[in-house]
Amino acid sequence: MSVLIYTEFSEGKFKKVALELASYAKKVAESLGTTVTAVAVNAGDVSALGAYGVDKVLKVTDTKLDKFNAKAYADVVKQAAQKEGAKVVILSSTTDSLYMAPIVAVGLEAGYASNVVALPVSTNPFQVKRNAFSNKGFNITELTSDVKVIALAKNSFGLVEAQGAAAAEDFAVTLNDADFNIAIQSQDKTTGKVTIADAEIVVSGGRGLKGPENWGMIEELASVLGAATACSKPVSDLDWRPHSEHVGQTGKPVAANLYIAVGISGAIQHIAGINASKVKVVINTDPEAPFFKVADYGVVGDAFQIVPELITKLKEFKANNN
Amino acid sequence: MKILVCISHVPDTTAKINFTNGDTEFDTNGVQFVINPNDEFGLTRAIWFKEKQGAHVTVVNVGGADTEATIRKALAIGADEAIRVNASPTDGFFVAKQLAEVVKAGNYDVVICGKESLDYNGGMVPGMLASLLGYNFVNSCVGAEIEGTKATLVREIDGGKETLTTDLPIVIGGQKGIVEEKDLRIPNMRGIMTARTKALNVMEPVAADAKTKAVKFEKPAPKSAVKLISPDNLDELINLLHNEAKVI
Numbered sequence: 001m002s003v004l005i006y007t008e009f010s011e012g013k014f015k016k017v018a019l020e021l022a023s024y025a026k027k028v029a030e031s032l033g034t035t036v037t038a039v040a041v042n043a044g045d046v047s048a049l050g051a052y053g054v055d056k057v058l059k060v061t062d063t064k065l066d067k068f069n070a071k072a073y074a075d076v077v078k079q080a081a082q083k084e085g086a087k088v089v090i091l092s093s094t095t096d097s098l099y100m101a102p103i104v105a106v107g108l109e110a111g112y113a114s115n116v117v118a119l120p121v122s123t124n125p126f127q128v129k130r131n132a133f134s135n136k137g138f139n140i141t142e143l144t145s146d147v148k149v150i151a152l153a154k155n156s157f158g159l160v161e162a163q164g165a166a167a168a169e170d171f172a173v174t175l176n177d178a179d180f181n182i183a184i185q186s187q188d189k190t191t192g193k194v195t196i197a198d199a200e201i202v203v204s205g206g207r208g209l210k211g212p213e214n215w216g217m218i219e220e221l222a223s224v225l226g227a228a229t230a231c232s233k234p235v236s237d238l239d240w241r242p243h244s245e246h247v248g249q250t251g252k253p254v255a256a257n258l259y260i261a262v263g264i265s266g267a268i269q270h271i272a273g274i275n276a277s278k279v280k281v282v283i284n285t286d287p288e289a290p291f292f293k294v295a296d297y298g299v300v301g302d303a304f305q306i307v308p309e310l311i312t313k314l315k316e317f318k319a320n321n322n
Numbered sequence: 323m324k325i326l327v328c329i330s331h332v333p334d335t336t337a338k339i340n341f342t343n344g345d346t347e348f349d350t351n352g353v354q355f356v357i358n359p360n361d362e363f364g365l366t367r368a369i370w371f372k373e374k375q376g377a378h379v380t381v382v383n384v385g386g387a388d389t390e391a392t393i394r395k396a397l398a399i400g401a402d403e404a405i406r407v408n409a410s411p412t413d414g415f416f417v418a419k420q421l422a423e424v425v426k427a428g429n430y431d432v433v434i435c436g437k438e439s440l441d442y443n444g445g446m447v448p449g450m451l452a453s454l455l456g457y458n459f460v461n462s463c464v465g466a467e468i469e470g471t472k473a474t475l476v477r478e479i480d481g482g483k484e485t486l487t488t489d490l491p492i493v494i495g496g497q498k499g500i501v502e503e504k505d506l507r508i509p510n511m512r513g514i515m516t517a518r519t520k521a522l523n524v525m526e527p528v529a530a531d532a533k534t535k536a537v538k539f540e541k542p543a544p545k546s547a548v549k550l551i552s553p554d555n556l557d558e559l560i561n562l563l564h565n566e567a568k569v570i
Binding site for chain 1: 333335336339341348359360413414415418440441442443444445446447448449450452453454458459460461462464474478479480481482483484485486487488489495497498499503504532533534535536537538539540541542545548549550551552553556557559560562563564567569570
């Protein structure tokens with residue numbers, strides 16, 4: 001009957017989204033009067049999960065699962081849910097989890113709701129609030145199936161520590177050849193750089209920066225803040241920056257704690273993609289730029305003067321606060 | 323190669339979003355509808371397969387008669403024929419069931435969907451469809467090549483890309499990058515004229531249980547006014563980010 005979560009483990013530890021998922025699941029489990037079970041694949045030390053409310057961890061260890069494979073991983077989650085008799089299965093919103101969630105749902109004959117941004121509105125009937133219309137609206141969805149699968153939007157709940165220790169248990173899953181019909185040939189991953197998906201802070205530049213040669217200060221500002229760099233659509237269309245940095249409605253979504261937009265006017269499609277960020281700062285020469293209407297803090301002025309000065313001041317601030 | 327491209331009929335990305343009928347329905351009043359952008363990238367890749375490799379391209383939409391203008395646009399862009407499943411697309415599983423019937427009836431070996439629609443942002447139809455059909459499935463594709471029965475896909479992963487190989491039949495979840503923005507096509511007059519004579523077959527839905535229902539909609543709370551900080555006082559910005567917003 002427990003609530004089941006799939007917790008992503010990478011580079012020797014659980015991802016922050018996994019801990020957020022545990023925090024969220026603990027509250028859901030409390031309102032259902034049950035416990036939280038996590039399933040983890042090829043994870044080492046799983047004790048971190050206990051500190052965020054997980055009661056039991058099913059540890060799956062199999063070299064065939066060294067790299068993510070949606071169908072095989074979906075099988076793992078499905079079998080874990082069945083073993084636990086879980087009625088509520090919760091995944092995070094990483095690219096991998098969103099890839100496998102619908103496969104898990106079909107496997108469990110479950111309804112599925114993605115982009116969930118808060119604790120269930122009600123557990124009977126089971127209703128959740130989710131982001132829709134590219135952050136321009138919310139949608140209360142009722143899951144009418146016996147088993148429910150939901151995906152929690154990144155950075156929507158936060159971390160809540162709990163008292164407790166998770167009991168680890170080895171869990172053997174049955175995988176079949178059809179799970180591995182898709183072969184990974186190569187992976188091209190940026191290393192040593194904060195990715196937009198994981199970043200707490202994102203620094204983003206627009207056409208106001210006039211050309212790719214002016215991105216040095218954006219990268220430096222990001223580096224001072226431990227932030228990822230991003231850009232608006234025109235900038236990626238002009239090939240000033242790689243497509244992987246394009247954030248917005250047709251680019252990558254951003255749900256950071258802090259989003260700093262430099263020289264971006266704030267087209268509605270751009271805002272849609274970044275609006276899930278908690279705090280937005282805009283630096284722009286044009287006081288009429290639409291971005292100021294949705295920002296928390298704004299500086300009207302020349303980015304070429306403001307950003308270097310901000311970098312200097314932030315360095316001082318960091319030096320005094322560490 | 324028989325390709326089925328699944329398209330959603332969604333509000334234009336610049337549309338103002340409002341709700342009506344006691345906040346239980348999306349207000350379509352004054353809203354311009356378009357092919358879901360993620361689907362349009364996939365459709366454009368399908369047309370490339372048609373022109374370079376002789377693929378036959380069918381588009382399908384699950385929706386009411388009001389979606390036909392959007393379907394005709396896909397035909398004007400270059401799809402060979404179209405199917406509309408005459409049902410309201412209220413639940414992702416229901417839509418996936420309808421599409422699975424279309425795939426089986428037409429024996430398509432390549433199905434291209436957008437990774438998510440920009441209205442409900444469910445992101446579930448491609449994966450559910452692949453599961454129902456037992457087809458291979460790759461999501462968030464930013465590259466797709468097909469030779470014979472072999473497919474090579476490039477998938478976006480957090481922080482990079484991954485190249486995958488598999489066999490047909492396949493469901494591809496597409497997005498920007500499967501073709502570039504500049505490759506998108508604006509229908510020309512000839513395309514629009516020929517689209518009028520291409521087949522648009524209407525199918526009735528099969529019975530399928532919805533597993534979710536949209537109960538209510540809400541608009542985000544109005545935003546409080548921006549706090550403007552003088553460019554001569556950036557210390558104040560740092561102070562606010564540290565002490566008020568607590569994000570640095």
